[in-house]
Amino acid sequence: MREITLTINGESYTREVHEHRTLLHFLRDDLGLTGTKEGCGAGECGACTIIMNGAAVNSCLVLAAEANGSVLETIEGAAKDGTLSALQSAFHEHHAVQCGFCTPGMVMxxxxxxxxxxxxxxxxxxxxxxxxxxxxxxxxxxxEAILAASKEGKSHA
Amino acid sequence: MLEAIPADQLKHVGKKTDRIDSKAKLTGQATYVSDMTLPGMLYARVLTSPHARARIVSIDTAKAEAIPGVRAIVVGDELDYRLGLYVVDKAILAKGEVRHYGEAVAAVAADTLEIAEQGVEAIEVVYEELEPVLHPLKALEADAPLVHPDLSDYSYMEAAFTPQPGTNVANHTKLRKGDTAKAFEECEWIIERRYTNPSVQHVPMETHVAIVQWGHDDEVTIWSSAQSPFTLRNLFCTAFGMSHQKVRVIVPYVGGGFGGKAGIGIEPLVAVLSRKAGGRAVKLTATREQEFSLLPCRSQLTYNIKTGIREDGRILAQELTMYWDSGAYADYAVNVTRASGYSAGGPYDIPNAKVDAYTIYTNKPFGTAYRGFGHVEFFWGLERHMDLVAEAIGMEPLEFRLKNTLGPGSTTLTGEKITANTGNITKCLQTAAEAIGYRKLTSKEKAREKETGLKIGKAVVGLHKAPAMPPFTATTVILKMNEDGSVTANLSLVDYGQGTYTAVQQIVAERLGFDVSQVKVAFESDTDRDPYDWQTVASKGLLLSGNAAILAAEDLLKNAHEVAAQALRAQAVDLAHDNEKIFVRHHPESAVTFAQLAIGYAFPNGNSIGGPLVGVGRYIAQGLTHLDKETGQGLPAIDWTYGAHGLTVEVDRETGEYNVLKVVSVFDVGKVINPDEVRGQAIGGMLQGLGTATCEGYIYNEQGRLLNPSFTDNKIPTARDLPLEVDAIAIETPQIDGPYGARGVGEHSMIGVAAALGNAIQHATKAELTHMPIRYEDVWRALQKREPVDNWITKSPYGSCRSAPEIIKHDC
Structure with a gap:
């Protein structure tokens, strides 16, 4: 076990983790941030995509211990003050969601x-x-949703 | 249920309407079973068979039991239950013998997933390997090993299926229409060829997952990623001999299904783990590899088509023989066989037909329902064959199709009369042709050919499908009015992405005259609290649940108007309503709001009438019959959705590489309820169809071990695989008994894509392809007329990549 501290969607978290725990399982099982999904656990499908220190990563391929000190963004932080981001709104308006299981990773x-x-x-x-x-x-x-969001020019807000 | 309301008077049906579930999914707040934990919950792992067929000599669990944190271990010998949808042929865990690679042999529940994994690894199983039977045609041979020697002891649904004890045949669907032998004598041409395709995995992004708590007094609660909560409950209760009221199935958001989650899956196994662990909840999430091999797939098909053509190009007779590879268990494959059998000729008028469709047991992962329910597989052969016949008789392929389409007055293979309202296949084909510029190249396409050196080919294929369901398929929708006059709809059809709940919302709002924002369709189906629905399969949900929703809305309005009549001291016939209130037509100021009526109307002095407003809509399929077991005649189809795929491809004639330039999907949906969702189904299914057509498929080694149970070795299409241009076009020939004239389209989107690709490639290059998926090397081999080489892929005896069998042209 080792102690890690990281920032997720602007909030700071300090936890003890096993060295072999993946960041994905840390987020989902230890913190209850289940918006990030597991589709294969092998870095093939992208369902677990989050943004780590400004870059998209498959969180199933990162160890929680490796993320010590990192700044993470997950789907739970995409909407601000109850308002969907321009990108989320575009997904909504363009029916870019069906079962929704790939959606969080896709949005990230x-x-x-x-x-x-x-x-x-x-x-x-x-x-x-x-x-x-x-x-x-x-x-x-x-x-189409991503194109529409990019035209609005505020999607990365 | 068709109401002849002009489109311009419809407020919600056919209009752009947001999905009701997308915000919950976009924010990560939608909870799937895979996201759930319960207090004290244990985690399970499954030990699976590394062999296709083996005798289980012994299972030693002692080392696993000694691991701290392991709470329960189960093996097959301690369980005396058998499961089955149509043929009751499957144990919860293998007993005595394993019948396919990946079959569950033992399971462990432990405090954590890691401990469960250690537990599984510590179980020692001794197998005695037996010779597997891997190919369905080999399985039919007299000396083939029997996958189920005890077939005669199994119970099965006798009204529909015909297992043949002492063989590997789980079902033989027969259909006889007219007299093919006599008709062949009158034919100018008789052409026969065989078409094949391998098993394919559904690949829902959420793998199968269940949490089960076997509580005190045998009260069982199941949270599952299942498509059909009531069928799951029914099969569970049948297997365990329990009363239905003892078992509760809850289905929250589900991450895709495509048929793979339609019946019963891992739930019984999780249940017995929970029981053995003293009633603690146990969760089992299938790994991606298990999704490919422990859980079912789509069946492999070998399809032999023999077609007789009259001098003028009319199809006179067809003999259609299907060999469906069921794998180790019958599951849905027997019904895939039946449903494919009765629509095996496609949307064409075939006066004389003989269909023999066999479901055959082999030692491979078992087949189940998959989007299209057999039609993707057999339309590959059928529509390739239509082009072959057209070429052989010297007719243009589309012209040949149009000459033979079903239309008002013609009869289907089962003897059903087609009417003007059945749908319009001719229009679908013509629309698809027009949309891809069939028969000619545009100047842009010509320039592209010149620039790239690639040859462009185009094809148009037809398709049809009716829901495969029992004649008594039924559903219920309950509408409850809330205190503020809004309504909440409850139903047990599951929306695992198709968007049916949004369509139901639109239909309810339309019929009530409410805004869509006043109508909630509640996610999470619960067999204890929600009304019955047979299953979420077969593209039947919109039609049946849509009709039930209309009936529920009418019932709610009738009940509301009755109370309003008393409240307003008016006759019910004089009342009208808007989305807020019921009023007297000729004295609109005399009104009572829905909010005042919702939980019962209270007069000013406190006297009250009515009570909480509820509307109930029940709908059951009308006029369907079982099929005669000898002739296949009867009425199996509540509706037929016709469609066509038009496809443009460019091919490198030297290397066999190709790019799909354009796919146009056309469906006669009766009435578009939600344009964006029709488009989403059309394009989503089209790309899933391209996956089947271009790259997906199970590959086995000669011992029956599955070689590609992962995304590394079994790719599904990515955004990169989307054709350069896609389009979806709806034709609207109203279905008389469809809600606002609508019929289903969920599966149809996938059906014609593979054959359209094969035909377009042949059009461009003359490559004769009879096996899908069509990989570049398959095109190259077909062009070179070369047999498969013995590499790691093709050494699979029964996987991808067979060269084209000979065309048989019979002497006439």
């Missing part, structure tokens, strides 16, 4: 993309979310 990948590239082309959007599997939507309405 898209958030990361729009911060790096506020006006991505369709192809750049595809690059940005290629690591996030969605079995329901066929991605089209997700791509």
């Amino acid at each position: 990948s898209a958030t990361d993309l729009l911060r790096r590239n506020p006006n991505p082309s369709r192809d750049e959007i595809i690059d940005g979310i290629e690591g996030n599997f969605c079995r329901c939507t066929g991605y089209e309405q997700i791509i």
